[in-house]
Amino acid sequence: MIEVIDLRKSFGEIEVLKGIAITIKAGEKVAIIGPSGSGKSTFLRCLNCMEDPTGGAVIFDGVNISDMSVDINVHRRRMGMVFQQFNLFNNKTVIGNIMLAPVHIGLSELRRKKIKNIFITIGNLFRRNKKPLYQINSTPAKIRQEARENALRLLRRIGLEDKADAYPSTLSGGQKQRIAIIRALAMNPKVMLFDEPTSALDPEMVGEVLDLIRQLADEGMTMVIVTHEMGFAREVATRVLFMDDGKIVEENTPNEIFANPKNPRTKEFLSKVL
Amino acid sequence: MDGFARKVERFWEIFYQHDGYKKVVTGLQNTVYIAVVGLALGILIGTLIAVIKVLPKYSKLTKALNGFCDFYVGLFRGTPIVVQLLVAYYVVLPLLGLNLPALSVCVIVFGLNSGAYVSEIMRGGIMSVDIGQMEAGRALGLSYRVTMMKIVVPQAVKNILPTLGNEFIALIKETSVVSFVGASDLYTAFNYIGSNSYEFMVPYLVMALIYIVLVMLIALMVKVMERNLRKSDRSN
Ligand SMILES: Nc1ncnc2c1ncn2[C@@H]1O[C@H](COP(=O)(O)OP(=O)(O)OP(=O)(O)O)[C@@H](O)[C@H]1O
Numbered sequence: 001m002i003e004v005i006d007l008r009k010s011f012g013e014i015e016v017l018k019g020i021a022i023t024i025k026a027g028e029k030v031a032i033i034g035p036s037g038s039g040k041s042t043f044l045r046c047l048n049c050m051e052d053p054t055g056g057a058v059i060f061d062g063v064n065i066s067d068m069s070v071d072i073n074v075h076r077r078r079m080g081m082v083f084q085q086f087n088l089f090n091n092k093t094v095i096g097n098i099m100l101a102p103v104h105i106g107l108s109e110l111r112r113k114k115i116k117n118i119f120i121t122i123g124n125l126f127r128r129n130k131k132p133l134y135q136i137n138s139t140p141a142k143i144r145q146e147a148r149e150n151a152l153r154l155l156r157r158i159g160l161e162d163k164a165d166a167y168p169s170t171l172s173g174g175q176k177q178r179i180a181i182i183r184a185l186a187m188n189p190k191v192m193l194f195d196e197p198t199s200a201l202d203p204e205m206v207g208e209v210l211d212l213i214r215q216l217a218d219e220g221m222t223m224v225i226v227t228h229e230m231g232f233a234r235e236v237a238t239r240v241l242f243m244d245d246g247k248i249v250e251e252n253t254p255n256e257i258f259a260n261p262k263n264p265r266t267k268e269f270l271s272k273v274l
Numbered sequence: 275m276d277g278f279a280r281k282v283e284r285f286w287e288i289f290y291q292h293d294g295y296k297k298v299v300t301g302l303q304n305t306v307y308i309a310v311v312g313l314a315l316g317i318l319i320g321t322l323i324a325v326i327k328v329l330p331k332y333s334k335l336t337k338a339l340n341g342f343c344d345f346y347v348g349l350f351r352g353t354p355i356v357v358q359l360l361v362a363y364y365v366v367l368p369l370l371g372l373n374l375p376a377l378s379v380c381v382i383v384f385g386l387n388s389g390a391y392v393s394e395i396m397r398g399g400i401m402s403v404d405i406g407q408m409e410a411g412r413a414l415g416l417s418y419r420v421t422m423m424k425i426v427v428p429q430a431v432k433n434i435l436p437t438l439g440n441e442f443i444a445l446i447k448e449t450s451v452v453s454f455v456g457a458s459d460l461y462t463a464f465n466y467i468g469s470n471s472y473e474f475m476v477p478y479l480v481m482a483l484i485y486i487v488l489v490m491l492i493a494l495m496v497k498v499m500e501r502n503l504r505k506s507d508r509s510n
């Protein structure tokens with residue numbers, strides 16, 4: 001589903017990613033571990049081109065999304081991203097956060113179809129073989145209604161339906177992060193990218209967030225997760241990558257890599273964190 | 275004190291019996307009108323400039339736009355507003371062959387002028403919004419422009435509302451120069467009363483009082499607004 005080819009990223013003179021190659025298949029759960037500053041976040045952010053790679057390519061569903069001529073926004077809609085700092089929109093209610101992107105995208109697609117239809121209609125005046133119009137079987141009200149129902153369904157799923165009209169500033173960290181996760185889910189992503197989703201949480205809230213991620217994993221969601229929670233990586237991941245100094249130093253199944261690390265740097269890192 | 279009572283009497287005569295109050299009301303209306311519409315224009319222009327200035331500078335176009343904005347801001351912040359009014363009314367309009375009423379010219383010049391100031395305020399506001407807000411929007415597949423307009427700018431505006439209130443007060447005060455191009459405001463009204471009563475002490479005193487009350491009212495409104503915003507931060 002995602003193919004990364006010799007990915008490189010430099011910030012000015014400093015090369016942070018030094019040639020990463022990996023293929024992630026549908027349904028895989030890839031955990032990325034490694035010391036601070038090794039480039040884990042940068043790598044994850046290159047997967048949806050939040051950082052533009054300076055070399056190599058990221059192929060998502062057969063499209064080279066690191067090519068500057070593709071409309072990256074279209075592809076990002078199929079890749080959910082969850083941040084360490086939650087990043088809920090402070091000026092929107094909880095349900096507003098979840099509905100914003102689906103509604104905006106639904107409406108702009110509807111508008112685009114309508115405009116195209118106008119041009120086709122005008123063109124058809126001069127055509128012998130009339131071109132068919134785009135089917136429009138939605139209305140703005142319908143798009144909003146569907147997005148709202150979907151948002152409420154997701155909120156029910158995490159038991160926060162009663163918070164629909166609350167603002168993020170009134171929620172706990174765990175609640176914020178779970179809402180950030182379902183906000184990404186509302187776009188029906190094919191893959192979810194998590195960057196240390198529990199690192200900014202108070203210890204008592206880590207569990208609720210990990211539970212939700214675990215549920216998604218069990219449902220078969222493809223995911224890439226940068227984490228310091230080794231226990232969680234071991235339990236949920238199908239594959240673990242150990243990164244150091246901008247490279248994937250070792251990759252293996254969780255059981256192998258935790259029980260039997262081969263690279264000395266992996267050994268050293270694991271001996272510190274386990 | 276006897277002299278002062280006499281002066282008040284003279285003032286009242288012109289103010290009340292010779293329709294001076296009508297001029298004062300018109301003047302007050304113009305003052306508020308120029309400041310309100312000027313600020314609205316200023317917020318529009320200022321937001322546009324601020325957004326251009328925080329745009330990543332990759333392309334030639336954004337660089338050129340950025341240069342133009344710098345020039346614009348420098349021009350309007352670097353010259354007194356009286357000069358801008360005079361140049362607009364007596365130089366630019368005739369050169370363009372246009373004939374606009376003085377009041378419209380004032381509104382436009384005050385809008386352009388405050389646009390330059392608001393752009394700096396707004397830029398600070400936009401930069402004070404956490405970068406994560408933009409990233410979250412982009413990660414959801416929203417464009418830079420949409421994220422800016424739906425997420426970042428509304429939060430920036432909220433952060434700078436008090437400062438915008440001060441800009442409004444500044445505009446109210448600066449409108450006192452519009453008579454330079456023949457628009458009528460509070461100054462023209464009280465000057466009329468003074469000239470007709472041959473005494474200026476009371477009219478200008480009353481004028482000063484009106485400005486003070488006006489400014490205090492706005493400051494109060496800003497404070498109430500600020501308090502409500504902070505409340506909504508906590509309890510929503
Ligand atoms: N925008 C940037 N500009 C310049 N340097 C950057 C930028 N982002 C990251 N870096 C540098 O790239 C290196 C890798 O950073 P990255 O955030 O990917 O590390 P990480 O593995 O996620 O670390 P951590 O575990 O602390 O989150 C660091 O040395 C960092 O200073």
Ligand SMILES: [Mg+2]
Nearest residue numbers: 040041042196
């Ligand atoms: Mg990181």
